[in-house]
Amino acid sequence: EETGKSGYEHYMLKEIHEQPRALRQCLRGRVNEMEGRVSLDVDFDPERVQFVACGTSYHAALCGAHLLQRSGIPAQAFLASEYATSPPPIGEDLVVGVTQSGETADTLSALREARRRGARTLAVTNVVGSTVSRECDQTLYVRAGPEIGVAATKTFAAQVVALTMLALTTDGEQRDAIAALRDLPGNVQAVLDSSTAREVAEEYVDSEAFFFIGRGLCYPVALEGALKFKEITYEHAEGFAAGELKHGPLALVTEDTPVFAVVTGDGELARKTIGNVKEVEARDAPVIAVTDGQSDVERYADHVLRIPTSEPRTAAVLANVQLQLVAYHTAAMLGRSIDKPRNLAKSVTVE
């Protein structure tokens, strides 16, 4: 068991540190820098896309839907467990199941429902030969390597990169995005080497609750930051779309509720999230900015978790690494069962 952890105290920490390698594997042979093109061995030319997924994979699916919409393809992500309760019209839609294990009962059953209604299906999974890959028409493997920790880390990063590549296949030449993907493993390594997440964890470990906010692609990152945090620390953590704060969650914000604000770039989204940061600051909540330093969010933050400057698609993955580390170090300080959190299973094979 100890050798399996390669000297790390937990599988989760080992897997967080394996992300550069997982992403290199995910990208290998699929991006052609000379031609400025992505090529995957799946046929992907859909009219519209419906994603179905659970847990962390649902957050990757939200990223996937966002990325496809940006490429001009209507796309929506559904929680697999809700899909059958109000099934959307299928039409010509491609239904994409995102599942690390390929065995999650809710996701399999949503895909079966879609197939029963005539949909074509694509699996995005980490496990070769998994049930989902056998049942779907096509499979895109994320190639993150085996993940032991119950909390998904490197597989989320690889799912987002795989879905980024999928969206890029519909986009023609994409040199900037391809360069950003090429640099991503090295940039993840830079985050791992320089992160001050442990200090942030030390400072706020005794807080009452932990909130995470973001917009655009940073919104699923906020959701995933909160999910990771609650899974392994057992503390109250919630992720919100930054713009929704004022519609309710702001009532929860006090000086005892640190707010992690994921702010990348320096455009309109960053400017608006900074507006939300000012709102929480006015309620005396500590603000931790997860940022590439392009905007002036740092002026309003008590702590900064820096990520290298890249483009928005890859920035989301980098920001998520910082939040993984904050969750990990907080859980370690609280003495939690990090690799096998109470009540949770790596793969849930019942509905």
Ligand code: G6P
């Ligand atoms: C379980 C795990 C989560 C995971 C979810 C979906 O709840 O604890 O970490 O995100 O299942 O798993 P899948 O294998 O479908 O990605």
